[in-house]
Each structure stands twice: as C-alpha cells, then as structure tokens.
Amino acid sequence: MLALATALFLSTAAPLEQSFVTQAQAPASIEVTLKGGKVAGERTIRVKRDDEVSLRINSDRTITLHLHGYDLERTAAPDAPAIFNFTARATGRFPMEEHISASGSDTGKASPGHAPAILYLEVLPK
Amino acid sequence: MLHVFALLTALIALAPGAAHAHGFGMRYDLPLPLDYFIWGGGAVVALSFVITAIFLRPHGRVGTYPSLVVTRRTFPILTGAIRIFAAFVFILTIVAGYIGAQNPYRNISIVMVWVIAWVGISYASAFLGNVWALINPWRIIFAWAERLGQRIGVRTLDLAYPAWLGTWPAFAQLFVFAWLELNWPGSGVPTQVATALVAFTILTWGGMYVFGREAWAKNGGVFVIVFGLFARFGIFEWKEGALRLRPPAVGLIAEQPASFSEMAFIILMLATVTYDGFTETELFQTLALALFEPLQGLGSIAVPIVSTIGLAAVPLIFITAYLIVAMLVRRAGGGTHSLATIAGSFVYSIVPIAIAYHLAHYLSLLIFEGQNVFALISDPFGYGWDLFGTAAYRPDLSVMNAEFLWFFSVTAIVLGHVAAVYLAHVEAVRLFATRRAALLSQVPMLVLMVGYTMVSLWIVAQPIVN
Numbered sequence: 269m270l271a272l273a274t275a276l277f278l279s280t281a282a283p284l285e286q287s288f289v290t291q292a293q294a295p296a297s298i299e300v301t302l303k304g305g306k307v308a309g310e311r312t313i314r315v316k317r318d319d320e321v322s323l324r325i326n327s328d329r330t331i332t333l334h335l336h337g338y339d340l341e342r343t344a345a346p347d348a349p350a351i352f353n354f355t356a357r358a359t360g361r362f363p364m365e366e367h368i369s370a371s372g373s374d375t376g377k378a379s380p381g382h383a384p385a386i387l388y389l390e391v392l393p394k
Numbered sequence: 395m396l397h398v399f400a401l402l403t404a405l406i407a408l409a410p411g412a413a414h415a416h417g418f419g420m421r422y423d424l425p426l427p428l429d430y431f432i433w434g435g436g437a438v439v440a441l442s443f444v445i446t447a448i449f450l451r452p453h454g455r456v457g458t459y460p461s462l463v464v465t466r467r468t469f470p471i472l473t474g475a476i477r478i479f480a481a482f483v484f485i486l487t488i489v490a491g492y493i494g495a496q497n498p499y500r501n502i503s504i505v506m507v508w509v510i511a512w513v514g515i516s517y518a519s520a521f522l523g524n525v526w527a528l529i530n531p532w533r534i535i536f537a538w539a540e541r542l543g544q545r546i547g548v549r550t551l552d553l554a555y556p557a558w559l560g561t562w563p564a565f566a567q568l569f570v571f572a573w574l575e576l577n578w579p580g581s582g583v584p585t586q587v588a589t590a591l592v593a594f595t596i597l598t599w600g601g602m603y604v605f606g607r608e609a610w611a612k613n614g615g616v617f618v619i620v621f622g623l624f625a626r627f628g629i630f631e632w633k634e635g636a637l638r639l640r641p642p643a644v645g646l647i648a649e650q651p652a653s654f655s656e657m658a659f660i661i662l663m664l665a666t667v668t669y670d671g672f673t674e675t676e677l678f679q680t681l682a683l684a685l686f687e688p689l690q691g692l693g694s695i696a697v698p699i700v701s702t703i704g705l706a707a708v709p710l711i712f713i714t715a716y717l718i719v720a721m722l723v724r725r726a727g728g729g730t731h732s733l734a735t736i737a738g739s740f741v742y743s744i745v746p747i748a749i750a751y752h753l754a755h756y757l758s759l760l761i762f763e764g765q766n767v768f769a770l771i772s773d774p775f776g777y778g779w780d781l782f783g784t785a786a787y788r789p790d791l792s793v794m795n796a797e798f799l800w801f802f803s804v805t806a807i808v809l810g811h812v813a814a815v816y817l818a819h820v821e822a823v824r825l826f827a828t829r830r831a832a833l834l835s836q837v838p839m840l841v842l843m844v845g846y847t848m849v850s851l852w853i854v855a856q857p858i859v860n
Contacts, residue, residue, distance in 0.1 A: 312857070317795075336420055337422050337791055338791075357791070358791030358792045358795075359795045359796035359797075360422030360423065360424055360758075360791065360796060361423065361425070361857060361858060362422055363420070363860060384860065385859070385860055388857070390424060390857075391796075393796050393797050
C-alpha cells in the first residue's frame with residue numbers, strides 16, 4: 269500500500285502533460301472582447317505559473333471588472349479597454365466578475381459568488 | 395446556447411444567492427487533470443482487490459485494535475482555559491455579527507463560522523479526534539448555567555427523550571444547515587449569520603433544558619454528531635480514563651448497529667457535501683436550467699424550489715442506493731440478519747468516504763480564506779483597529795500550489811476508499827459465519843464504494859463554474 273502510494277506520488281509529481289513553455293516569466297498577451305458584458309466563445313483563459321500576463325479587455329459598454337484571487341479591479345469603456353498586467357504567481361482558477369457597486373457592502377465589493385463569472389483565468393502549473 | 399445564457403442570467407438575477415456555492419468564500423481549485431484522475435481511479439480499483447485478497451487469508455479477532463496510552467492526566471487548568479476561550483470566541487462571533495462592519499471580509503463572524511468552525515473543526519476532528527467535546531461552546535455555557543442553577547434552585551426538566559425521535563432532530567438541522575450553506579444569500583451577511591446562530595442557540599439550549607444536556611447533545615446536537623463521526627476516524631481517543639493513540643479509522647468499527655435515523659444522518663452528511671461539489675459543475679448547471687425552465691412562471695420562488703429539489707433528491711437517491719446494496723449484502727450473506735442490522739452495521743464504513751471528499755472539497759477554502767482570520771483577530775469588527783499588528787495581512791495565494799491540492803485530493807479520496815473497504819470487511823467478518831458468506835456479501839458493497847469514489851474523483855476533475 270505504501271509502495272502504491274509512493275508510486276502514485278511519483279507519477280503525479282511529474283505530470284504527463286508536457287508544458288510547451290519552460291522559461292520563467294514568459295509574456296502572455298491576451299485580448300478579450302465583451303459584448304453586453306459577455307465573452308463570445310471560450311470563457312476560460314489559460315496561462316502558466318509565473319507568466320507575465322497582459323490581459324486586455326475591450327467592451328462595448330462601460331464595465332468594472334474584478335479578478336478574484338489576484339484581487340484586481342479595472343474599468344473598461346467602449347473607447348478605453350481595461351488592461352490587467354500582473355505576474356501569475358498563484359495557480360488556480362480565478363473568476364472575473366462584474367463589480368456591482370450597489371451590492372450594499374461598505375467597500376462596494378460584491379459578495380463572492382453572487383454574480384455570474386464573465387470569464388475564468390486558469391493559472392496552470394508549468 | 396444564447397437561450398441558455400439568457401435563462402442563466404434570469405436565474406441569477408432572480409435570486410442573488412442562486413449561484414452561490416458556499417456559505418462564504420470561493421474555491422480557486424483547478425480541475426483535476428486526466429492523469430491524476432486515471433491514477434486515482436486505478437489505485438481505487440487495485441487497492442480494493444488488495445484488501446479483498448488480504449481478507450481471503452485467515453485472520454484473528456476482529457473489532458479490536460491496538461492503542462497506546464499517551465497520558466492519564468486530565469490537565470484541569472488547561473482544559474478550563476480552553477473552555478473559557480471557546481466560550482469567548484463564540485460570544486465574540488455573535489457580537490461581531492451584530493455590531494461589526496457588514497462587509498463579510500471585515501467582520502470576523504463570517505470567517506469564524508464558515509471557515510474556522512465548520513471546515514477547521516472538521517479537519518481537526520478527522521485528523522486528531524473529538525476536539526468538539528472539549529470546545530463545544532453550547533455545551534460549555536449550558537454546563538456553567540446548570541451549576542449556577544443548582545445554587546439558585548433551578549433545574550433542567552430532564553424529560554425522557556422519546557426513543558422514536560432518534561437522531562431525526564439532528565437530521566433536520568443538518569438538512570437546514572446544508573440548505574443555508576448552499577442557497578442562503580444571508581450566509582455572507584454578518585447580522586444574518588449572527589441571528590442564525592442565536593436561533594440555533596435557542597433551539598440547542600431549549601432541547602438541553604427539556605431533555606437534559608447530554609440527551610439532547612446525543613440526539614439533537616447536529617455538530618456533536620457530525621464532528622463526533624469525523625472524530626471516530628481520528629488517531630486520538632479518550633477512553634477508560636486515558637488519552638490514547640490509535641490507528642486512523644478504527645474508531646469507526648461499529649460497536650452496535652446504527653439506528654435508522656443515524657444511518658440516514660450519515661448518508662445525508664455524505665450526500666450534502668457531494669451535492670455542494672456537484673452544484674459547481676457544468677452538468678449541474680445544465681440540469682438545474684432544465685428543471686428551472688418549466689418553473690420560471692412561478693417567479694422568484696422558482697430558484698429556491700429548484701435548489702431544494704436538488705438538495706432533497708441527492709440524499710434520497712443515496713439512501714435508496716444504500717438500502718438496495720444493504721439488501722443485496724443481506725442476501726449474499728445468507729439472510730441470517732435483518733436488513734436493519736445490515737444497514738446499520740455497514741453505514742459507519744461510509745464515513746471515511748464522506749471525510750475524504752469533505753477534506754478534498756474544502757482544503758483550499760481553509761488554506762486561502764482561512765488566512766483572513768490573521769487580519770480579523772486584530773480588527774474583529776472592522777472598526778479599523780489593529781490589536782495585534784496583523785490587521786493589514788492579506789491571504790497569500792502562493793502558500794499552496796495546484797499540484798499539492800491535486801495530490802492531496804486524490805490521496806484523500808483513495809485513502810478514504812481504502813479505509814471504507816477495510817471497515818466494511820471487518821463488519822462482514824463479524825456479522826457472517828463463514829468467510830465465503832463474508833466475502834460474497836462484500837461484492838455489492840465494493841461496487842457501491844468504487845462507484846461513489848469515482849463520482850468524487852469526477853467532481854474534483856470538473857472545472858468550478860458559478
């Protein structure tokens with residue numbers, strides 16, 4: 269049983285799925301366009317850990333976006349896209365939601381999970 | 395597809411809490427990759443055969459286990475101090491809920507209830523032992539009140555607890571708790587959580603006043619039972635005047651069959667946490683929408699109706715499946731025992747599977763959202779205090795990475811399955827006269843356990859959607 273557990277550990281420690289990006293801090297530029305606050309097509313954006321992410325979001329209406337986990341907030345307007353620049357240090361699947369200021373909480377931060385995610389950012393291990 | 399999106403938006407617009415998956419906080423778990431899933435599934439099936447093979451050989455006495463005395467001392471000052479601290483934290487949580495800032499991240503009550511108490515004590519119980527028996531603030535404060543009452547001549551009624559009622563009061567409370575955790579928009583609102591705590595306190599102390607403290611705790615104390623079951627997996631136990639160390643899971647070897655209400659409680663426990671995970675999958679969203687569509691004419695109550703149907707359906711399906719398997723076990727074992735004995739004896743062996751899924755499901759919430767408590771102890775009411783100089787602390791998401799979370803989830807689920815199969819075998823050997831009957835009886839049980847474990851792995855492999 270211990271041998272099996274060890275085997276399980278060893279096999280999982282070296283994932284079969286080979287990453288094509290190996291150098292640290294690879295730049296990852298992504299552009300997304302929102303129509304009526306929604307992404308047309310794929311809602312999940314994938315980057316690798318330690319990537320220098322530059323996420324540019326165009327929107328046909330003014331919208332304030334909150335990226336959970338990394339806790340970043342930017343506003344996109346029809347003539348000015350929102351730009352999120354950050355290093356993807358933490359792995360995980362992070363929802364980006366519309367920030368609704370009328371949520372009643374005193375910082376204006378919407379309670380988590382109460383709005384549908386506009387998109388998800390997956391930061392995968394390298 | 396657009397139609398689905400429109401419906402989804404309608405669903406969320408109708409009830410702000412509809413898409414709400416937890417009492418508080420978010421899990422940022424990445425879906426389990428395929429290779430982890432395959433390894434986990436393979437290990438589950440292989441280890442099931444290994445354990446079965448071990449049981450083909452003759453073995454000694456079952457139902458006993460080795461234990462090591464750690465200490466016979468009772469540490470009255472230390473335990474007294476812990477009790478006072480537990481009562482203080484309990485009162486602080488309620489007070490903070492009412493007088494503190496109403497932002498869930500700036501009021502200690504929310505993190506305390508959903509993360510530290512609900513998830514943290516579950517972990518401590520499963521890994522260590524019955525910590526709740528030491529820190530249960532409802533029991534502690536009631537015991538103090540009893541002592542005070544003795545002096546002024548007030549006593550509890552101590553009516554005989556009706557046997558037919560069994561643990562159904564705890565069952566009902568667990569269902570309500572799960573419903574609130576999953577559906578209630580107020581679960582992130584400090585005053586509403588504090589009010590729920592006060593209501594629970596009135597119920598608990600009322601029950602203790604009418605039936606006596608221990609009689610109520612045993613039958614109606616929902617967390618006494620949940621944490622108590624988890625603690626039977628733990629490696630420490632207090633028995634015969636000593637703190638003892640024992641192998642994990644052996645505390646779940648049934649001393650006597652569970653009653654029907656206890657059996658239903660255990661399966662409800664398993665079903666609600668599975669349902670919680672299931673609600674975060676795309677498949678669930680599709681099913682919920684299909685159910686929602688014919689009901690949307692009902693307006694705003696359609697969403698709670700859909701979620702209540704879902705939360706009631708899963709335990710019903712689980713209980714039915716378990717009873718069918720218990721019937722098959724009974725037949726395979728020669729039909730010498732009643733169905734009640736069979737179902738009540740094997741149900742404890744399901745507990746490790748519930749614990750494993752619970753641990754896998756909540757680890758990231760505990761590790762990441764739990765860190766909020768460091769800042770909140772310095773400023774519990776969100777008044778801008780900095781009592782311990784930690785008020786500016788923010789959760790560090792890099793303390794644990796995806797690989798560790800994946801490895802932990804798969805290992806917990808596989809080991810939980812192993813413990814379950816082992817316990818079921820101990821029960822089978824104890825109940826059935828011949829080894830052949832014992833082994834045959836385990837075929838349906840093994841199918842159920844492998845099936846359930848694969849469902850757990852499948853849920854962990856799904857991306858979380860809200």
